[in-house]
Amino acid sequence: SAVISQKPSRDICQRGTSLTIQCQVDSQVTMMFWYRQQPGQSLTLIATANQGSEATYESGFVIDKFPISRPNLTFSTLTVSNMSPEDSSIYLCSAEGPGARFRTEAFFGQGTRLTVV
């Protein structure tokens, strides 16, 4: 079974709409992150999802565009708001934290491939 599960795995959305991506980890983790991979590009960190508090965003990313929730130690959501074709990317959830499985490595979900038309 998957260690980190993302839903949906892919979606095609109309511009101006919003999409919420879910990330479920099969054990409690300290740190969860959201990354974006634009077509043919490397990965860029969007934000750190903090449990019980507001997410910490990287330069160039804002909460209004990418609201993030993290209600507990195993789950997070990323919303891509008011989408435009430039938001077409793969969005990946990552986790790292206590527990032998995660302690020294950052693992990634399978990604959500978003196409905005």
Next chain:
Amino acid sequence: ELKVEQNPLFLSMQEGKNYTIYCNYSTTSDRLYWYRQDPGKSLESLFVLLSNGAVKQEGRLMASLDTKARLSTLHITAAVHDLSATYFCAVETSGSRLTFGEGTQLTVNP
């Protein structure tokens, strides 16, 4: 601002040959990762390098870390077609955040 640079960005090699991918980074770091990504897929963790002089090997791949030179290498020995993929290095900074290199797209030809 941390910069992570990989080279080469594109690598086409023959089966059976050896080659090295380089990853340079601009600031001190706690950890360095190597990931593999197949087309349309997510990232597969290959190696985590935790200290200066660390060397790890798995099959035909060997990774090393020189923290003084801020350099990591991924060496491919006797390449096979199944190794064709994009390889990323990523440097961990404060708060366990990862900064990725541009990726090296490796094609191994029969």
